[in-house]
Amino acid sequence: MKSSLKDLSISLKKYFGFNSFKEPQEQIIQSLLNKNNVFVLMPTGGGKSLCYQLPALISEGTAIVVSPLIALMKNQVDAVRGISSNDGVAHVLNSSLNKTEVKKVKDDISMGITKLLYVAPESLTKEEYVDFFKTINISFFAIDEAHCISEWGHDFRPEYRNLRHIIEKIGNAPVIALTATATPKVQDDIQKTLGMTNAKVFKSSFNRPNLFYEIRPKVNPEKQIIKYIKENPGKSGIIYCLSRKKVEELAELLKVNGINALPYHAGLDAKSRALHQDKFLMEEVDVICATIAFGMGIDKPDVRFVFHYDIPKSLESYYQETGRAGRDGGEGHCIAFYDYKDIEKLEKFLAAKPVSEREIGMQLLQEVVGYAETSMSRRKYLLHYFGEEFDENHGLGSKMDDNSLNPKNMINVSEEMKQMLIIVEKTQEKLKLKDLVNIAMGKESVVTKSYKLSTEDYFGIGKDKTDNFWKSVIRQAIVHNLLSKDIESYGVLKLSESGKKFINQPKEILMAEDVDFEKEIGAQNQTLQQSAGENNVxxxxxxxDLKNIRKKVAKENGIPPFAVFQDPSLEDMALQYPTTLSELSNVFGVGEGKAKKFGKKFVDYIAKYVEENDIIRPEDLVIKQVANKSSYKVFIIQSTDRKLDFEDIAKAKDLSMEDLLSEMESIVYQGTKLNIDYYVNELLDEEQQEEIIDFLMDSESDKMSLLLDEFGDEYSEDELRIMRIKFISDVAN
Known part of the structure; x- marks a missing residue:
């Protein structure tokens, strides 16, 4: 069916109320109506849905739209029914329907009422549906979220790879494939898999000039999020987390702090998910805390901020999720929290996957690291990843990211890069990042001793630099494809062909002078505090003064200062000015037990200090903690009293060992004892325990980095964490 441009404009106005098309919607629709296969690459908010909805409404027969999520289908069907006088114009066909509902759908299609049928890919495989589809007039097939076809995409669905075979089985009709996120590699994979290499390709620019991109160090992210939301009251936002547990915890924390928030993840029942989604769309809720299950195709134009509490697994995920901000062209702030430890956790998770999946996942992760640690325009980096060039000086949105707004000092590290690659080469590509850093710094460890490396000429070649500097050099080497992590021996770094060439022919490699994310938090907090006003500094x-009081209290109790209150707790006191034990128990890292045991001298001094200095306390900045923050607190205390094995405790609550230890740390740091001697005694002998306890008694801090530096070659991180839990429980509580 060929429509004139005038006919298309009339239909656009009639059905959607728009006076004109966005580029290149009109050409896409005309090409599809001319029975061509079409591939559409258009960013979130660009108007992809209209590219198949309008031609379906004006064509004879029914368009079959393959979609990956029930929530997405529901949203689309509701939207189409909203522009028609007959609800039968659009239907879904998926596992949520009963037999009566399925019959109604089939009857409406047979009578020519239904123009758009949304199906899950699984539904297309059912013989009864395939036989039915063979009997009807199909105008075209639309494959929405087509990146799900590719193993290199960020949301691979194996069932999507069978679509070509199923479509050919049903009958001959044009295919339109649409996605908001596809690198050139993914695009090629989609077209080959769907058998549409001859398709007419339409690409819109990936540039969203109204979005501001920012990476923040992941230090006290909850406080930063709450502060941002309170400074932007009434604005809609989404906060993405990688785990359901964190989604629930964060939503609860926001509610306790007076923020209208709800959780959304696949673990909720369908009714709750639909309710929470509708409340967000209807503006009954300001903030949704969600896993990636939320947002695909959600048509809410005025989302003003998107936080990533956890760094995503790929830049495609990141781009698509940030793309849900500012779809109306208005303000959209995209803030992601970054800590390289999160990347390492994701790498460990990938280690259990099949080799091919592991390789793909690792490469996608390295792109994320590159983006987070880059000092160039984040917009330029992101657009380059999707095969698009960007002028960072004059392009639309050229100053809309943290790096462009506040450029970092850059240094050429090509000489240091060459030194590190030579170390990798001379140690025969057998070592991991930590070992290579130790060699560059001239630090003895089990590895350096076993390989007798301290006598080599390269040992200590970079001792004038910091650990963080060398870690960043290695990460830059990985990002620039000079080093790669060995797939079989997890974490071992190998020289690539490019790396071998670099040793003989070094090229300029620029790196930000200050690449230590821990240090950057100071400047970040200062900026945040200044933006909120003088009182919040x-x-x-x-x-x-509080540090001096802590010293005295520690001396009186014969324990190290950190066992009284940690530095972040003192910093929070100097921000919130708690004057009662009740207020003190809301301070970061201070529970009711700690407040009662050590708090009186602190709150008495703060009350006097506030009065003498006429300080107006910033009560709006007090971050209230969820009561019994550790949702497993009672269970863990009872289980350790019964002397259950830690592995059994974790298994009973479906926790990883890392999560269990985090819960235990939360319990003891807030002032409650845990009886874990029975487990520790099985783990370490008396002499080993004493060695670690003596170190902690004399240490200025109980940071895990210090423990690992001292004992990392002798004990695992879990063993050291368990000993630290025992120490705090025995000595401080």
Whole structure:
């Protein structure tokens, strides 16, 4: 069916109320109506849905739209029914329907009422449906979220790879494939898999100039999120987390702090998910805390901020999720929290996957690291990833990211890069990142001793630099494809062909002078505090006074200062000015037990300090903690009293060992004892325990980095964490 441009414009106005098309919607629709296969690459908010909805409405027969999510189908069907006088114009066909509902759908299609039928890919495989589809007039097939076809995409669905075979079985009709996120490699994979290499390809620019991209160090992210939301009241936002547990915890924390928020993840029942989604769309809720299950195709134009509490697994995921902000062309702030430890967790998760999946996942992760650690325009990096060039000086949105707004000082590290690659080469590509850093710094470890490396000429070649500097050099080497992580021996770094060439022919490699994310948090907090006003700046004098009080209290109790309150707790006191034990128990890292045991001298001094200095306390900045923050607290205490094995405790609540230890740390740091001697005694002998306890008694801090530096070659991180839990429980509680 060939429509004139005038006819298409009339139909656009009639059905959707728009006076004109966005580029290149009109050409896409005309090409599809001319029975061509079409591939559409258009960013979120670009108007992909209209590219198949309008031609379906004006064509004879029914368009079959393959979609990956029930929530997405529901949203689309509701939208189409909203522009028609007959609800039968659009239907879904998926596992949520009963027999009566399926019959109604089939009857409406047979009578020519239904123009758009949304199906899950699984539904297309059912013989009864395939036989039915053979009997009807199909105008075209639309494959929405087509990146699900590719193993290199961020949301691979194996069932999508069978679509070509199923479509050919049903009958001959044009195919339109649409996606918002596809690198050139993914695009090629989609077209080959669907057998549409001859398709007419339409690409829109991936540039969303109204979105501001920002990476923040992941230090106290909850406080940063709450502060941002309170400074932007009434604005809609989405916060993405990788785990359901974190989604639930964060939503609860936001609610306790007066923020209208709800969770959304695949673990909720369908009714709850639909309810929470509708409340967000209807503006009854300001913030949704969600896993990636939320947002595909959600047509809410005024989302003003998107937070990534956890860094995503791929840049496609990141781009698509940030793309849900500012779809109306208005303000959209995209903030992601980054800590390389999160990347390492994802790498460990990938280690259990099949080799091919592992290789793909690792490469996607390295792109994420490159984006997070880059000092160039984030927009330029992102668009380059999707095969699009960007002028960072004059392009639309050229100053709309943290790096462009506040450029970092850059240094050429090609000489240091060459030194590190030579170390990898001379140690025969057998070592991991930590070992290579130790060699560059001239630090002895079990590895350096076993390989007798301390006498080599390269040992200590970079001791004038910091650990963080060398870690960043290695990560830059990975990002620039000079080093790669060995797939079989997890974490071992190998030289690539490019790396071998680099040793003989070094090229300029620029790296930000300050690449230590831990250090950057200071400047970040200062910016945040200044933006909120003078009263919110942490009180340095009070902080120093509180440190002195902590020393005295520690001496009186014969314990290290950190066992009384940790530094972040003192910093929070100097920000919130708690004057009662009840208020003190809301301070970061202080529970009711700690407040009662050590808190009186602190709150008495703060109350006097506030009065003498006429301080107006910033009560709106007090971050209230969820009561019994550890949702497993009672269970863990009872289980350890019964002397259950830690592995059994974790298994009973479907926790990883890492999660269990985090819960235990939360319990003891807030002032409650845990009886874990029975487990520790099985793990380490008396002499080993004493060695670690003596170190902690004399240490200025109980940071895990210090423990690992001292004991990392002798004990695992879990063993050291367990000993730290025992120490805090025995000595401080």
């Amino acid at each position: 942490s009180d340095k004098k009070l902080y120093e």
